[in-house]
Amino acid sequence: MKILLLLGYWILVIIMGLLYMGIARKVTARIQNRYGPPFYQAFLDVLKLFSKRETASHGVMHSLGPVIAFAGISTTLLFLPLGKGAPILHFQGDLFVFLYLIVIGPLGMALGAGESNNPNATIGIARALSLMLGYEIILFMATLPVFVHFKTASIYEVILKQGAFPNWAGIKFPLSMLGGLIALQGLLGEKPFDQPIAPHEIASGPMVEYGGKYLGLLQLWHAVGIIVETGLFIDVFFGPQNILWFFLGTFIAFMLAVVINAVMPRFRIEQAIRFYWGVPLLLVVLGILQYYLWR
Amino acid sequence: MGLFKISQGRSLWMVHFCTGCGAVEMPPTMTSRFDMERFGIAPMATPRQADVLLITGYLTVKTLKRVIMVYEQMPTPRYVIGFGSCTVNGGIYWDSYNVIKNLDLYIPVDLYIFGCMPRPESILDAFLKLRKMIEEGKANKWKDYIERYDWYKQNQAKLFDVNKWRVQK
Numbered sequence: 001m002k003i004l005l006l007l008g009y010w011i012l013v014i015i016m017g018l019l020y021m022g023i024a025r026k027v028t029a030r031i032q033n034r035y036g037p038p039f040y041q042a043f044l045d046v047l048k049l050f051s052k053r054e055t056a057s058h059g060v061m062h063s064l065g066p067v068i069a070f071a072g073i074s075t076t077l078l079f080l081p082l083g084k085g086a087p088i089l090h091f092q093g094d095l096f097v098f099l100y101l102i103v104i105g106p107l108g109m110a111l112g113a114g115e116s117n118n119p120n121a122t123i124g125i126a127r128a129l130s131l132m133l134g135y136e137i138i139l140f141m142a143t144l145p146v147f148v149h150f151k152t153a154s155i156y157e158v159i160l161k162q163g164a165f166p167n168w169a170g171i172k173f174p175l176s177m178l179g180g181l182i183a184l185q186g187l188l189g190e191k192p193f194d195q196p197i198a199p200h201e202i203a204s205g206p207m208v209e210y211g212g213k214y215l216g217l218l219q220l221w222h223a224v225g226i227i228v229e230t231g232l233f234i235d236v237f238f239g240p241q242n243i244l245w246f247f248l249g250t251f252i253a254f255m256l257a258v259v260i261n262a263v264m265p266r267f268r269i270e271q272a273i274r275f276y277w278g279v280p281l282l283l284v285v286l287g288i289l290q291y292y293l294w295r
Numbered sequence: 296m297g298l299f300k301i302s303q304g305r306s307l308w309m310v311h312f313c314t315g316c317g318a319v320e321m322p323p324t325m326t327s328r329f330d331m332e333r334f335g336i337a338p339m340a341t342p343r344q345a346d347v348l349l350i351t352g353y354l355t356v357k358t359l360k361r362v363i364m365v366y367e368q369m370p371t372p373r374y375v376i377g378f379g380s381c382t383v384n385g386g387i388y389w390d391s392y393n394v395i396k397n398l399d400l401y402i403p404v405d406l407y408i409f410g411c412m413p414r415p416e417s418i419l420d421a422f423l424k425l426r427k428m429i430e431e432g433k434a435n436k437w438k439d440y441i442e443r444y445d446w447y448k449q450n451q452a453k454l455f456d457v458n459k460w461r462v463q464k
Contacts, residue, residue: 025332034330041335047302048346052370203340211343212370 006078013077016247017223018042024258031262042223049216058116058209065112066210066217072104073224080231081156083246090156095147098155099140102228105221106132109206116209124205127269128196134276135186135193141284142180143236145173145291155235162239170237176287177237182280184253186272187229190261195269230254303346303372304429306335307422310345312365315352317378317412324415336422342368347425352412353381355393356454359401363451366402373437376421377407386411400450403436
């Protein structure tokens with residue numbers, strides 16, 4: 001029974017992620033004064049990719065890379081509460097497990113894409129792993145005062161202890177929330193932080209040798225990743241009351257990233273990391289100071 | 296499977312390999328005025344992710360080799376659209392020594408767009424016809440390439456025979 005529940009949870013998140021991706025394409029098109037594809041376009045793309053047949057092989061690891069990435073993000077999903085009453089794994093300290101598991105996706109892709117020996121893929125991986133050095137620090141330091149304030153290291157307990165509107169952590173720690181929002185832009189890989197998959201310069205980066213079912217799996221990885229990454233931000237800073245509120249929150253957070261993505265150019269990789277170690281780092285450090293000064 | 300056929304028709308990713316002057320009609324087709332993406336058609340930077348190969352105009356022998364390499368890297372089912380009169384009969388390069396005259400002999404073409412150059416409207420029309428063909432199960436030229444592989448390879452080898460052009464001493 002519990003397995004069926006988990007399966008339903010997983011399918012719900014995949015469907016919502018693909019829906020968000022489709023709506024994001026529509027919103028980007030409207031900003032660019034185009035009509036845009038239908039909102040269900042992402043479902044059609046994934047279906048089509050799973051119906052294709054890849055003719056070439058680049059070795060075992062190349063095929064396993066997307067599987068590792070997808071398995072990593074699916075495991076991370078188990079630690080993400082969708083609101084207050086949703087079924088999840090939770091225990092004291094699951095934040096650290098979450099932050100470790102969220103890295104498995106890019107690492108799986110790095111292992112797979114490295115096998116293909118395509119120079120574009122190698123450049124893409126190098127950029128993805130370097131960029132992680134920027135946003136992971138900001139993300140961790142942004143969530144730190146919240147978890148210290150509520151004296152817990154469990155995402156679920158943070159939601160329970162925050163309660164309703166005026167007690168949100170995002171209102172108590174606005175600077176940390178702002179830093180977290182900037183980290184989210186890099187975590188989602190939206191412009192100006194889309195150096196890993198820059199299609200105009202390195203031909204989709206790590207995905208350059210992936211097609212057919214592999215790319216379909218990577219699309220699903222991205223779909224779950226959207227919910228997991230925005231979900232962490234919403235869970236920590238806005239303490240969702242129920243599942244509808246959770247999806248509304250993640251939708252707004254993702255649309256904010258998409259709207260910024262639609263009007264931004266791309267940083268060079270060293271500019272991106274320098275940016276993260278500048279203003280956002282200052283914001284999150286001030287957020288931590290704020291906790292100690294106004295305790 | 297009906298659902299797979301519909302998804303294949305409604306999500307066509309094309310490879311950016313602009314071989315001739317017809318490619319200049321692609322930017323207006325993609326951007327705001329004739330928005331191509333509303334039919335699920337999107338440009339892709341690599342042949343591994345592409346469904347449609349566009350041959351936009353004349354093809355020299357040198358370029359044809361690369362086109363064949365790109366075509367064979369694409370996962371099946373894959374489709375080819377030939378742009379303009381150059382792909383049909385060589386167009387204004389009919390009498391040229393290094394431009395191929397009939398694309399059909401070297402790679403299987405699902406659809407030709409006539410004109411020099413085709414307007415964005417006719418490009419969109421071709422894509423919608425291709426979508427209809429895929430949904431009805433008629434766009435099967437990629438199977439033809441597998442079944443008559445020897446014939447296609449023979450034609451290609453005749454063209455790529457460098458000894459023919461070498462000056463005899």
